[in-house]
Amino acid sequence: xxxxxxxxxxxxxxxxxxxxxxxxxxxxxxxxxxxxxxxxxxxxxxxxxxxxxxxxxxxxxxxxxxxxxxxxxxxxxxxxxxxxxxxxxxxxxxxxxxxxxxxxxxxxxxxxxxxxxxxxxxxxxxxxxxxxxxxxxxxxxxxxxxxxxxxxx
Amino acid sequence: xxxxxxxxxxxxxxxxxxxxxxxxxxxxxxxxxxxxxxxxxxxxxxxxxxxxxxxxxxxxxxxxxxxxxxxxxxxxxxxxxxxxxxxxxxxxxxxxxxxxxxxxxxxxxxxxxxxxxxxxxxxxxxxxxxxxxxxxxxxxxxxxxxxxxxxxxxxxxxxxxxxxxxxxxxxxxxxxxxxxxxxxxxxxxxxxxxxxxxxxxxxxxxxxxxxxxxxxxxxxxxxxxxxxxxxxxxxxxxxxxxxxxxxxxxxxxxxxxxxxxxxxxxxxxxxxxxxxxxxxxxxxxxxxxxxxxxxxxxxxxxxxxxxxxxxxxxxxxxxxxxxxxxxxxxxxxxxxxxxxxxxxxxxxxxxxxxxxxxxxxxxxxxxxxxxxxxxxxxxxxxxxxxxxxxxxxxxxxxxxxxxxxxxxxxxxxxxxxxxxxxxxxxxxxxxxxxxxxxxxxxxxxxxxxxxxxxxxxxxxxxxxxxxxxxxxxxxxxxxxxxxxxxxxxxxxxxxxxxxxxxxxxxxxxxxxxxxxxxxxxxxxxxxxxxxxxxxxxxxxxxxxxxxxxxxxxxxxxxxxxxxxxxxxxxxxxxxxxxxxxxxxxxxxxxxxxxxxxxxxxxxxxxxxxxxxxxxxxxxxxxxxxxxxxxxxxxxxxxxxxxxxxxxxxxxxxxxxxxxxxxxxxxxxxxxxxxxxxxxxxxxxxxxxxxxxxxxxxxxxxxxxxxxxxxxxxxxxx
Numbered sequence: 001x002x003x004x005x006x007x008x009x010x011x012x013x014x015x016x017x018x019x020x021x022x023x024x025x026x027x028x029x030x031x032x033x034x035x036x037x038x039x040x041x042x043x044x045x046x047x048x049x050x051x052x053x054x055x056x057x058x059x060x061x062x063x064x065x066x067x068x069x070x071x072x073x074x075x076x077x078x079x080x081x082x083x084x085x086x087x088x089x090x091x092x093x094x095x096x097x098x099x100x101x102x103x104x105x106x107x108x109x110x111x112x113x114x115x116x117x118x119x120x121x122x123x124x125x126x127x128x129x130x131x132x133x134x135x136x137x138x139x140x141x142x143x144x145x146x147x148x149x150x151x152x153x
Numbered sequence: 154x155x156x157x158x159x160x161x162x163x164x165x166x167x168x169x170x171x172x173x174x175x176x177x178x179x180x181x182x183x184x185x186x187x188x189x190x191x192x193x194x195x196x197x198x199x200x201x202x203x204x205x206x207x208x209x210x211x212x213x214x215x216x217x218x219x220x221x222x223x224x225x226x227x228x229x230x231x232x233x234x235x236x237x238x239x240x241x242x243x244x245x246x247x248x249x250x251x252x253x254x255x256x257x258x259x260x261x262x263x264x265x266x267x268x269x270x271x272x273x274x275x276x277x278x279x280x281x282x283x284x285x286x287x288x289x290x291x292x293x294x295x296x297x298x299x300x301x302x303x304x305x306x307x308x309x310x311x312x313x314x315x316x317x318x319x320x321x322x323x324x325x326x327x328x329x330x331x332x333x334x335x336x337x338x339x340x341x342x343x344x345x346x347x348x349x350x351x352x353x354x355x356x357x358x359x360x361x362x363x364x365x366x367x368x369x370x371x372x373x374x375x376x377x378x379x380x381x382x383x384x385x386x387x388x389x390x391x392x393x394x395x396x397x398x399x400x401x402x403x404x405x406x407x408x409x410x411x412x413x414x415x416x417x418x419x420x421x422x423x424x425x426x427x428x429x430x431x432x433x434x435x436x437x438x439x440x441x442x443x444x445x446x447x448x449x450x451x452x453x454x455x456x457x458x459x460x461x462x463x464x465x466x467x468x469x470x471x472x473x474x475x476x477x478x479x480x481x482x483x484x485x486x487x488x489x490x491x492x493x494x495x496x497x498x499x500x501x502x503x504x505x506x507x508x509x510x511x512x513x514x515x516x517x518x519x520x521x522x523x524x525x526x527x528x529x530x531x532x533x534x535x536x537x538x539x540x541x542x543x544x545x546x547x548x549x550x551x552x553x554x555x556x557x558x559x560x561x562x563x564x565x566x567x568x569x570x571x572x573x574x575x576x577x578x579x580x581x582x583x584x585x586x587x588x589x590x591x592x593x594x595x596x597x598x599x600x601x602x603x604x605x606x607x608x609x610x611x612x613x614x615x616x617x618x619x620x621x622x623x624x625x626x627x628x629x630x631x632x633x634x635x636x637x638x639x640x641x642x643x644x645x646x647x648x649x650x651x652x653x654x655x656x657x658x659x660x661x662x663x664x665x666x667x668x669x670x671x672x673x674x675x676x677x678x679x680x681x682x683x684x685x686x687x688x689x690x691x692x693x694x695x696x697x698x699x700x701x702x703x704x705x706x707x708x709x710x711x712x713x714x715x716x717x718x719x720x721x722x723x724x725x726x727x728x729x730x731x732x733x734x735x736x737x738x739x740x741x742x743x744x745x746x747x748x749x750x751x752x753x754x755x756x757x758x759x760x761x762x763x764x765x766x767x768x769x770x771x772x773x774x775x776x777x778x779x780x781x782x783x784x785x786x787x788x789x790x791x792x793x794x795x796x797x798x799x800x801x802x803x804x805x806x807x808x809x810x811x812x813x814x815x816x817x818x819x820x821x822x823x824x825x826x827x828x829x830x831x832x833x834x835x836x837x838x839x840x841x842x843x844x845x846x847x848x849x850x851x852x853x854x855x856x857x858x859x860x861x862x863x864x865x866x867x868x869x870x
Contacts, residue, residue, distance in 0.1 A: 001402065017420075017422075018402065018422070018423070018426075020422075020426075021420075021422045022422065025420065025421050025422040028421070029377075029420045029421050029422070030420070032371065033362070034362070034364045034368075034369040034371070035361070035362015035363070036362070037366075037368070037494070037495070037543075038368065038421075038496070039494050039495075039496075039575065039798075040575040040797055040798050041574060041575055041576075041797075042575075042797055042798070042799060044797060044798035044799050045494065045798050047494060074362065075360070075361065075362035076361065076362040078361075082357060082360065082361040087360045087361065090356065090360045091352055091356045091357065091360060092352075094350070094352040094353055094356065094764045094765075094768070096224075096353055096355075096356060096359050096360075097224030097225075097226070097768060097772055098222075098223050098224030098493070098494065098495070098541070098542060098543050098544040098545075099224070099353075099355060099356075099359040099365070099541065099543070100366060100493075100494040100495045100543030100544060101494045102359050102360060103359070103360070103362050106360060124806075125806050125807045126807070128806045129805050129806050129807050130805075131805075131806075132494070132798060132803050132805060133494075133806075134492060134493060134494045134544050134546075134776075134803065135224045135494075135544060135772045135776070136771065136772035136773070136774070136775025136776050136779070136804070136809070137768065137771075137772060138775060138805075138806040138809045139771055139775075139809065139811075139812060140768065140771075141806065142806065
């Protein structure tokens with residue numbers, strides 16, 4: 001067991017876990033933040049995507065010992081009122097089917113728009129290709145990213 | 154037809170004043186009572202159904218959604234139907250997932266695309282009855298006749314003076330009223346919600362990361378467990394050494410039941426680490442099978458003398474003997490994993506003489522019945538609360554993972570959540586069965602289809618044919634038969650069971666026959682349907698006009714035959730009571746085929762939620778395409794050779810072509826859409842591929858076939 005002080009969604013949180021515990025499970029089991037999902041555990045599906053200093057990373061493959069004081073953002077902290085342009089677009093386009101992968105999809109898209117607020121269709125495809133949606137909502141995910149990009153400040 | 158029962162069904166309504174005022178209506182449409190009166194003519198498997206809604210004095214309308222939601226939109230679509238007939242203000246409707254309650258609800262399950270046809274009229278009556286009672290309460294309040302009041306979006310309105318009262322204001326009075334014996338349902342043109350684009354009721358929670366799914370459920374004091382099952386199908390547990398596993402921090406115990414060993418601890422990660430340290434010995438119970446064995450087996454089964462005849466029309470032997478030409482083709486599909494994004498999991502708390510279950514299940518009542526049997530306690534002592542399901546695709550029709558949680562909780566005497574890893578999920582069985590088909594067509598000298606023979610052979614497939622499907626009814630001499638092989642590899646229903654592959658094989662074969670007789674594939678199908686209409690052979694179990702309508706709509710919208718530089722492939726299928734036709738378009742770019750677009754025309758009767766139905770069709774096509782193209786689970790000595798998404802390929806965004814969806818507008822009572830859009834896709838794509846390259850695809854996954862090298866999927870924009 002080791003003691004960690006993490007910077008998550010702009011707050012400092014403390015936890016005692018094994019150093020090799022993936023950030024995903026620290027969030028879910030120890031901090032009660034279950035918006036970040038487990039899908040494959042090997043960085044293949046993107047359901048666990050969070051931001052690490054603004055970059056999209058797969059939290060299932062990131063040991064808590066490697067997080068340090070870097071800034072982590074999860075779906076719970078993407079916006080204060082759930083009104084990030086992507087969150088609004090996701091609702092407007094009515095993207096989710098089962099919905100399980102969607103937090104990861106939004107976090108991947110948010111990292112893309114942070115860097116590239118007006119991505120081309122191909123750039124969206126490339127950025128989102130690491131996130132699996134088993135229900136096949138890809139058309140709507142794409143549409144929502146385009147919609148949000150028109151509303152990014 | 155099930156709908157015939159609806160009119161003769163006796164309606165029971167219970168009325169109670171809600172705690173703290175307001176109106177609560179319980180609607181019982183008892184299938185059992187009806188069945189008693191008509192001597193058990195009710196379809197097998199039907200349960201008692203209740204719909205339930207509550208209106209509080211502060212105008213909040215709570216609609217309980219009984220069926221499990223796994224992405225088929227039911228938690229939004231069902232309440233829309235109630236709210237439309239109620240004339241409720243949708244913004245004031247709160248939808249609550251109902252827990253399992255077989256006394257209140259009938260058919261509280263998700264499977265077979267059957268919920269909408271089952272509940273359409275019940276839900277409408279639920280809303281209309283409440284509306285009628287609110288109107289009566291208003292008429293009484295204003296001392297006027299019922300004919301002088303109406304409703305408007307959550308208000309009861311006095312027609313003569315325009316006075317208005319909210320539903321909430323009248324709810325308590327309405328609760329004292331008499332439940333009407335019969336109510337008038339809306340004319341279709343008056344629907345306000347049905348047919349509109351209505352967004353998912355759980356969207357907000359989903360996009361902000363609120364707990365919704367089984368894996369998100371947590372209770373103070375709950376233990377985490379992972380279960381290790383035999384690594385090969387055909388093995389059984391011999392013994393295990395848990396010393397090293399138990400030494401891992403956070404591990405509470407290692408327990409065993411049946412062929413499984415469960416590691417129980419304080420967190421998912423600790424349990425996951427510990428399970429890898431288990432030393433387990435298995436012994437072989439039945440021979441361990443490998444995929445090459447199955448390939449050989451299929452060839453033997455195709456020649457087997459012990460086939461079960463499923464449908465026989467005319468004299469098929471004679472037709473083939475006298476044929477001028479015989480066309481033959483075989484098609485094979487592999488096992489598939491369901492792979493819902495949320496792996497299997499369930500919470501169980503077994504107590505002295507009761508049990509609490511919480512989690513994602515497509516068949517909560519079956520889970521409860523099996524739990525009752527396992528624990529030897531009455532089903533009534535077991536509660537089951539449904540979470541949202543992170544996908545199902547048929548995997549959660551089974552209760553194996555629920556029973557594991559029950560077993561572990563019983564052994565631990567504690568509340569336990571069993572969690573499957575992705576690897577557990579993919580190697581844990583219950584796959585789409587592997588199947589091979591042989592189709593034969595006999596043509597006379599004038600190229601008429603005079604004989605049709607289909608033999609389906611499958612591994613734990615049950616009947617791998619759907620003997621009454623098209624073209625049955627359109628051919629004089631027809632034989633459909635099957636052979637099943639029993640294997641230790643477990644199988645189960647996989648979205649659009651059997652038809653998920655049969656449709657590809659059948660629609661590919663018909664395309665091949667059309668080509669050989671020199672007819673346009675669309676005209677060929679229409680001609681067969683005309684024949685079935687004018688002079689049907691045997692029973693016809695599909696609606697010929699509806700099938701023709703989707704064929705024509707798809708051909709129209711796709712500009713069938715009018716695009717010289719695009720290879721189009723056609724497919725049409727009737728499954729789960731809905732009709733879907735598709736046209737796939739492939740363009741050759743630098744000599745390589747590029748799948749650009751798929752058109753779909755669907756007939757599911759009345760469209761309930763424009764948003765949900767559109768996405769059901771698009772998602773079904775993406776799913777059908779992805780699995781036809783990539784899906785394959787193979788075995789070596791009983792062990793699945795794929796265990797996660799690095800070696801089991803699922804379709805991704807880049808591989809998705811443009812999809813354009815159209816619905817037939819015919820006003821017929823709605824049928825389901827969770828499955829019917831998936832089956833036609835493989836055939837449409839394969840037929841377009843043939844048009845583009847002159848090569849036929851016979852086996853799935855397509856990507857394994859040499860012919861497919863260099864194909865590009867997607868390229869939308």
